[in-house]
Amino acid sequence: MDMAQMAAVGLTGTLLAVTLRRENAQMALLVSVTTGVLLFLSLLSPLGELLGILQETAQKAGVSDGYFTIVLKVIGIAYLAQFGAQLCMDAGETAIAAKIELAGKILIMAVSAPVLVELLDVVLHLV
Template identity: 40%
Template sequence: MDIIQVVGLGLVATFLILVVKEQKPVFAFLLATVTGVIIFLSLVGKISDVVGVLTRLADQAKVNTMFLETILKIIGIAYIAEFGAQVTRDAGQGSIASKIELAGKILIMVMAIPIITVIIETIVQILPA
């Protein structure tokens, strides 16, 4: 799905949501959520292509796959947390959305510890004693 289709779907969904929201707010929220999920799922193929290219580049550069896997997991956590927070915020639950964002940031920090450790160890080895 290219950007024209994504924007078109988003605009049509927005128009429908505005029309339905007055009579059936629950249905409007459901329509918004389903639209977001459809857009996300339509991009899974593109995400797969990017992961394939990054994996190939990492193999060619002989980079430890643990680093690439960790970075991809961190990116995934960021996107999923952002999507969840936006859906929750759309439902009028800004407080819960903030907690989802906080959880995503903490999980990212935890996942980054091995990479940070390797970087610090490398710097310590390079520095003169």
């Protein structure tokens, strides 16, 4: 799906949600969430291609597979946390959205801990 089609799906979903919100708030929320999920799913193919290009480039540059995997996990966690939080905000659940964002930040720290530990080890050996 190209950008024009994605914009059309997004605008159509938005118009339907806004129209339905006056009559049936639950249906409007369902349309909004469904539109968001459809847009997210349409990005999986281009995302796969991008990951392949990045992995090939990292291999050519001699970047360790472990570090590359950590970077991809961090990016994935950030995007998923933002997507989940935005869905919750659309539903009016800002408290849950904040918890999703916090969980994302904590998971990013947990996943990146090996890199931080190795960085500290390098710094300690320099001193």
